Structure formats: C-alpha cells, structure tokens
Amino acid sequence: MQGNGQKVLFDVSERISNLLKGKIPEKIQVSDYQDEAEKQFVEIVNQLIESSSEVHRFIVPLSQGELHSFVPKRSNVFSSPFKELHARLLHLTWQAERIAEGDYTQRVDFMGDFSTAINSMVAKLDEREQELKGTNSQLEARVRERTAELSGEVAVRKRAEDELKAMNKKLEETIRRLELSNRELQDVAYVAAHDLKTPLHGIIKLADWLSTDYQDKFDEQGTEQVKMLVDRAARMSKLVDGVLKYCSIRHFHRKMERVDLSLLLAKVIDRIGSPQHVKIKVECELPVIFYNRNNITEVFYQLLSNAVAHLDKENCMVNIGCHDQADYWEFSVSDNGCGIEEKYFAKIFKIFQTLSNSNQCEGVGIGLSIVSKIVETYGGRIWVESKIGCGSTFFFTIPRQRETFLNGKSEVVKDTAQENLCPETS
Amino acid sequence: MFKEERDYNKFSWEDLGDIDAGRPNLGQSVPVLVYRLFQYTMRDVLITERDVTTANDIFIKAGKLAGEHFCKNVLNTDLEFNEFIAELQKTLKDLKIGILRIEKADLESLEITLTVAEDLDCSGLPISEETVCDYDEGFIAGILNAYTGKEFHVKEVDCWATGDRVCRFSVRILQANKKCKEMDKKSCLTSAKGSQIS
Numbered sequence: 001m002q003g004n005g006q007k008v009l010f011d012v013s014e015r016i017s018n019l020l021k022g023k024i025p026e027k028i029q030v031s032d033y034q035d036e037a038e039k040q041f042v043e044i045v046n047q048l049i050e051s052s053s054e055v056h057r058f059i060v061p062l063s064q065g066e067l068h069s070f071v072p073k074r075s076n077v078f079s080s081p082f083k084e085l086h087a088r089l090l091h092l093t094w095q096a097e098r099i100a101e102g103d104y105t106q107r108v109d110f111m112g113d114f115s116t117a118i119n120s121m122v123a124k125l126d127e128r129e130q131e132l133k134g135t136n137s138q139l140e141a142r143v144r145e146r147t148a149e150l151s152g153e154v155a156v157r158k159r160a161e162d163e164l165k166a167m168n169k170k171l172e173e174t175i176r177r178l179e180l181s182n183r184e185l186q187d188v189a190y191v192a193a194h195d196l197k198t199p200l201h202g203i204i205k206l207a208d209w210l211s212t213d214y215q216d217k218f219d220e221q222g223t224e225q226v227k228m229l230v231d232r233a234a235r236m237s238k239l240v241d242g243v244l245k246y247c248s249i250r251h252f253h254r255k256m257e258r259v260d261l262s263l264l265l266a267k268v269i270d271r272i273g274s275p276q277h278v279k280i281k282v283e284c285e286l287p288v289i290f291y292n293r294n295n296i297t298e299v300f301y302q303l304l305s306n307a308v309a310h311l312d313k314e315n316c317m318v319n320i321g322c323h324d325q326a327d328y329w330e331f332s333v334s335d336n337g338c339g340i341e342e343k344y345f346a347k348i349f350k351i352f353q354t355l356s357n358s359n360q361c362e363g364v365g366i367g368l369s370i371v372s373k374i375v376e377t378y379g380g381r382i383w384v385e386s387k388i389g390c391g392s393t394f395f396f397t398i399p400r401q402r403e404t405f406l407n408g409k410s411e412v413v414k415d416t417a418q419e420n421l422c423p424e425t426s
Numbered sequence: 427m428f429k430e431e432r433d434y435n436k437f438s439w440e441d442l443g444d445i446d447a448g449r450p451n452l453g454q455s456v457p458v459l460v461y462r463l464f465q466y467t468m469r470d471v472l473i474t475e476r477d478v479t480t481a482n483d484i485f486i487k488a489g490k491l492a493g494e495h496f497c498k499n500v501l502n503t504d505l506e507f508n509e510f511i512a513e514l515q516k517t518l519k520d521l522k523i524g525i526l527r528i529e530k531a532d533l534e535s536l537e538i539t540l541t542v543a544e545d546l547d548c549s550g551l552p553i554s555e556e557t558v559c560d561y562d563e564g565f566i567a568g569i570l571n572a573y574t575g576k577e578f579h580v581k582e583v584d585c586w587a588t589g590d591r592v593c594r595f596s597v598r599i600l601q602a603n604k605k606c607k608e609m610d611k612k613s614c615l616t617s618a619k620g621s622q623i624s
Contacts, residue, residue, distance in 0.1 A: 077553065077589035084591035087541045091527035098508050105512035109525050110543070 008038045012045050024053045051078045062086055067093060092118070104129065190247035193240045200240060204233045242366030245298070246351060249373050259293050261286035265320060268300045274308050278316040286322055287329065291398070295374045300333070302367040303394050307335035310392070328380065328400055334393035340386040349382065371396070435491055439499040455522075458546060465547065465561065485560035492561075493568020503573050507533060510573060522546070524562075529594075536576065538597040540566070541584075545593045548586040557585035559593050566595055576600070 011028045018025040027046040033039050054072040059082050061069040067090055072079035088111055095118065098106045104126035108115040207230045211223075218226060262282070269280050289296070300320075307318045313336060321332040340348065351369040375382045375396045386392035428441070445454055472481035497503065501513055515526040524542035531538045543549070547559045563580040570578045577600040584594035 074584055074588045074590065075555065080590045083584065084543070087527065087529060087543075087592045087594060090529035090539075091541065094528050094530060101508075103508045103512075105509045107512065107516065109515065109519055109527075 005038075008033065008041060012041070015045055015049060019049070019052055024056055025049055051076045055079045055082060058082055058086075062089070088114075099125065102129070186247045189243055193243040193247065196240050197237075197244075200233065200237055204230070204237060207233050239366070242370070246366055246370050246373065249295075249370065249377060255292060256290055257293055258288055259291050259296055260288045261296070261322075264293070264297060265300060268297060268304060271301065272304055272308060274318075277314060278308055278311055278318065280304065280308075280318040281320070283319050283321045286320075287324070289329065289398075289400075291378070295378070299371050299374050299396065302371045303333040303396075306367055306394075307333055307337065307392070310337040311335060312338045325397070326400075328397045330395060330397045332393050332395045334391060336391040339388040339390055340384065340392050341388060342386070345384050345386070348384065368394075437491055437495065439495055458522075461546060482560045486564035486567075489561035489564025489566075490568035490571070491564075493565040493570075494572040495568075496565070497569040497572035501569070501573070507531070514569065518542075524549075524593075527592075536574070536578075536597075536599040538570075539594065540597065541592040541594045543592040545586065548593060551587045553589045554587050556587055557582040557593075558587045559585055559595075562593065563595065566597065570597065 015025040015028065027049050028042045030039055030042050030046070033042055051072075054070075054076050055078050057070050058072050058079055062082065062085070067086065071086070072083065092108065092111075092114065095106045095108055099118075099122055104122050106122060108118045207226065211226045211230055214226075215223065262285070265282055265286060272280075274280060304318060304320075308316075311318070316336060318333065318335045321334070323330040323332075349368050349372040352365045371394075372382050375398060378398050380396055380398040382394065382396040384392055384394050469481055469485065472484060476484075500517060501510065503510070505513060511526075511528055511531070515528075518524055518526045524545040527541045527543065529539040529541060542559075542562065545559060545562065547562055551558065559582045563582055567578045567580040570576070570580075579598055579600050581596045582593055583596050584590040584592065586593060
C-alpha cells in the first residue's frame with residue numbers, strides 16, 4: 001500500500017462498524033487521500049454509505065405505513081427487496097380499496113400468507129354478498145307479492161270507503177232536509193201561535209165580560225161554565241205563549257254580553273214572587289258570564305218557577321248552586337218538593353209533557369222544554385236527579401266562553417258555543 | 427402471407443395457427459429461455475443491423491400490436507375497469523407472462539402505476555443500468571389502447587435488469603380527450619370501450 005494505509009483502514013473500519021450498528025455514518029473525505037487506489041476504495045465505501053442511507057430513509061417511513069415517501073434511486077441495488085415490498089404494499093392497498101368499493105373480482109397473487117388471507121376474505125365477502133343478494137331477491141319477491149295483495153286489500157278498502165262516503169253524504173243530505181223541515185215546522189208553529197194570539201185575546205176578553213157583565217143572569221151551572229171558559233182560555237193563552245217562546249228560541253236576539261248572575265238571579269227571584277214559606281237561596285258566589293242575557297234569564301226563571309210550583313211542604317227550600325268545571329259551568333236548582341219518578345226524567349224535558357193534572361197545576365208542560373232547548377243550543381246539557389217526596393235537583397251545564405269574570409278577575413277561555421248559535425233573525 | 431412487401435400491419439390472431447393440432451405431443455408451452463433466446467438474439471441482430479433506437483422502437487411497436495390483438499382476442503373488453511384489470515392479472519398469471527400488480531390507478535386522469543413481477547422478458551437477467559422491457563411497454567400500451575380506444579404512453583421506471591426485483595411501469599394517456607375529462611370515470615371508460623379497435 002503506497003498511501004496512508006493506516007488512515008484509510010481506520011476510516012473505512014469505523015464507517016462499516018457504524019453501519020453494522022445500524023447507524024448511518026458520514027462519508028469519508030475523498031480529498032484526504034492522494035493515492036488513486038485509496039480514493040477509489042473510499043468512493044466505493046461512500047457509495048455503500050449512500051446506498052445504506054437511502055435504504056434507511058426509505059424503509060423507516062415504509063415500516064410506519066407511509067407508502068408515498070422517499071424512493072431510492074434505481075441504481076441502488078441494496079434497496080431492491082425493499083422496493084419489491086413497497087410495490088406489494090402499494091398493490092395490497094389498491095386491492096383493499098377496490099374491495100372496499102365492493103369489487104370482489106380482485107385477487108392477490110403469490111404473496112404467501114397475504115394472498116391466502118386476503119383472497120379467502122374476498123371470497124367470503126363475495127359469498128356473503130351473493131347470499132345477501134339472494135335474500136334480497138327473495139325479500140323483493142315477497143314485497144312484490146305482499147304489495148299485490150295489499151293493492152287488492154286497498155282496492156276493497158277504497159270501495160268500502162267510497163260506499164261509506166256516499167252513505168255519509170246521503171245521511172248529511174237527510175239531516176239537512178230534516179233540519180230544514182224542522183225549521184219550517186217551527187216557523188209554521190211560530191206563525192200559527194202568533195196568529196192565534198189576537199183571536200184568543202178576544203175570546204179571553206169576551207169571556208171576562210160575560211162573567212162580569214152577565215153574572216146575575218147566569219144560574220149556578222152557567223156561572224160555573226163561564227168560569228171554566230175563562231180558565232181554559234187563560235190556559236190556552238199560556239200554551240200559545242209557551243209555543244211562541246219555544247219556537248222563537250232561535251229567533252232570540254243573540255246579543256252576547258257580560259251577565260252578572262248574582263244580579264240576574266236576584267231579579268228573577270223577585271219576578272217569581274214566591275210565597276213567604278218558600279226560601280230561595282243562592283249557595284255560592286255566582287260568576288259573571290258572557291252570554292245572551294234573555295236566554296240565561298229564561299233558563300233560571302223556568303227552573304225556579306218549576307221548583308216553586310212543585311213545592312208541597314211547610315218549609316219549602318229552593319237552592320241554587322254553581323260549580324266551575326274548567327271547560328264549562330255546572331249550575332243546579334234543587335228543591336224539597338214532591339219529587340219526580342225516575343221513569344219521567346227524560347219525558348219532562350219534552351214539549352207539552354207535564355206530570356201534573358192540568359186542573360191541579362198551572363204548568364202547561366213547556367217551561368222545561370224551553371230550558372232544555374236553550375241549554376242544548378249553547379252546547380250544554382240538562383238532567384234531573386230526584387227522589388219522590390224528597391225533592392228534585394235540576395242540573396245544567398253551559399260552556400265557558402270568551403270571557404268570564406269571577407271576583408272581579410277576568411280570564412280568557414275558549415268559545416265553544418259560538419258555532420251552535422243560530423243567526424240573529426229577529 | 428408473412429413475407430410480402432407492405433407498409434402496414436397485417437397480423438391477425440389466426441396467424442398464430444392451431445397449436446393443439448400442430449403440437450399434439452409437445453403442447454402449448456415452451457421454456458422461458460426459448461422465448462428469451464428468440465427475443466435477445468433478435469434484439470442483438472437488430473442493434474447490429476440497424477441501431478439501438480430502432481431496435482427499441484421495433485420492440486415497442488411489436489409489443490403494442492401484440493397487446494391490441496391479445497386484448498381483443500383473449501380479454502373481455504365489456505368489463506368495468508377494475509374487473510378488466512382483475513381478469514388481465516389472472517390471464518397474465520395463467521399464461522405465465524408475469525404477475526401483474528396495480529399500485530395506483532387514477533381513472534379520471536387515466537394515470538396508472540403497475541408492476542410486473544417474475545416478468546417473462548427480464549426477471550433473472552444480469553443487472554445492468556438499462557431497462558430492457560421495451561416489448562412489455564408496447565404490450566401494456568396496446569392492451570389499454572384496445573380496451574379504452576385511447577393512446578397511452580408506457581414507460582418502464584424500474585426493471586430487474588436495473589437491480590429491482592419487480593418491473594414498474596408508469597402509464598399515462600397520450601391524448602386526453604377533453605370531453606372524456608368532463609365525464610365521470612365510469613362513463614368515460616364505458617364510452618372509450620365503444621371506440622376500440624375492431
């Protein structure tokens with residue numbers, strides 16, 4: 001060795017030692033050497049260092065799964081097994097992406113355990129997809145069958161619905177005609193009753209004159225008959241008034257206003273003019289409601305009149321109650337009169353139905369039917385509870401509507417009865 | 427039919443003859459060395475009779491012609507791209523041409539990177555500083571041309587002969603059809619298949 005043999009051996013052995021330890025050493029300075037053979041030797045060692053460095057830069061990221069980092073030069077033969085590994089990993093990645101897209105035609109060739117594992121996985125996936133497709137086809141066939149069946153059922157149901165609609169339409173038409181006919185009937189009754197008033201009034205006057213102007217001309221039987229004539233004419237007048245009132249409920253003036261029931265009841269009680277032995281008592285504080293004053297007056301007047309008319313005890317009591325039931329008011333008028341048999345509970349609310357002999361009682365059988373009609377017109381309900389000898393309690397409800405006032409406080413409530421009100425015609 | 431003077435290609439698949447009839451005892455297969463003996467002696471003579479560039483060009487053109495006819499006669503060009511690649515991979519393996527592996531395939535730009543391991547042309551050759559799979563470059567371009575109707579440029583970037591253990595090819599389209607670019611990848615490939623060679 002003509003050059004500095006010791007130095008080159010030292011430099012080279014140090015670099016190779018580092019390489020063997022997995023370190024990438026610095027290249028040897030070629031300029032440190034003058035001898036051509038030593039220079040050539042150092043350059044080759046430097047190429048080895050460069051190749052090792054490239055392999056290191058390539059394999060470390062690759063081992064961490066980075067497939068698109070630095071790739072060694074083509075002349076780096078050391079890197080070829082790693083580049084082959086790199087190529088296979090890239091291919092596996094591409095295959096996996098295709099499989100993820102549902103492409104099960106891909107297969108991995110000649111990659112040992114990778115090929116076995118991936119190919120069997122793809123085959124299984126393919127098999128399962130075929131099974132799923134088969135199941136799906138069966139389900140679709142079933143859906144088609146069921147859809148066809150349902151179409152039949154739907155057609156049948158539609159026919160039934162159409163028939164029902166036609167029947168409903170017919171029913172609505174019948175109800176409309178009935179309502180029209182009922183209204184016409186009420187109109188006729190109203191007109192007839194109204195027209196009867198004048199001649200009836202004349203009859204009553206004439207009968208009265210007869211009984212006063214010719215009382216000394218009649219014998220006892222004649223006097224009795226004239227009295228009967230006057231009584232019957234008066235009763236007939238009451239009947240006609242009742243019919244007029246009943247028929248004109250829908251003709252009532254529908255002016256809605258605040259009605260203080262405490263004041264209203266006081267006036268009604270005063271109007272009835274009950275005897276001394278009859279005590280009419282309001283049991284609770286009454287609300288201020290938003291209703292037609294005439295209608296509400298009529299309801300309480302008829303119920304109280306009816307209660308007073310059927311009192312038969314020495315100490316007669318009539319009590320008026322009120323309960324707030326959230327959506328509606330529930331009022332009650334109870335008495336300790338003669339009571340009503342249960343079998344008549346419904347009958348008493350029908351027009352011209354009276355349980356008393358016309359000669360024994362002033363009632364003409366129209367007052368409670370007027371009450372019933374007014375309450376029901378407002379969407380309320382009326383019923384009676386009674387026990388013979390103990391008395392009766394009449395209950396009725398009316399919806400709370402628009403605004404009610406209690407103890408000076410006001411609150412807004414729904415208006416449920418407006419729809420039921422007839423248009424103002426008077 | 428093989429030897430008349432002409433300036434156009436006349437090769438057809440039938441020119442390969444009925445091998446089963448012609449080789450009832452020896453059959454379809456020959457050793458790789460016979461193939462390589464043919465190819466490398468041919469290359470050697472072409473280089474000496476003409477030049478390296480001409481020799482390379484002839485191998486690329488021959489490979490392209492072979493690829494086009496191979497695709498048309500052996501492969502199913504009606505398949506979608508990924509299925510087509512799977513079939514190509516299997517066919518190249520069955521015919522022992524090489525082990526095809528796709529590394530990357532961008533179907534919008536039609537840029538593909540693929541490798542062929544155990545390549546018929548080069549695997550096992552002595553290491554030099556030259557890529558030698560010119561015929562493969564043409565062969566791959568021909569297949570893709572027949573499948574898509576587009577011209578491709580295929581370049582071998584790594585080769586067994588350069589010291590790598592697999593041959594890596596970079597593929598890109600030569601004439602990107604503007605209309606094709608606007609279409610999505612599936613319809614692009616489907617329309618391309620409609621204009622392939624007959």
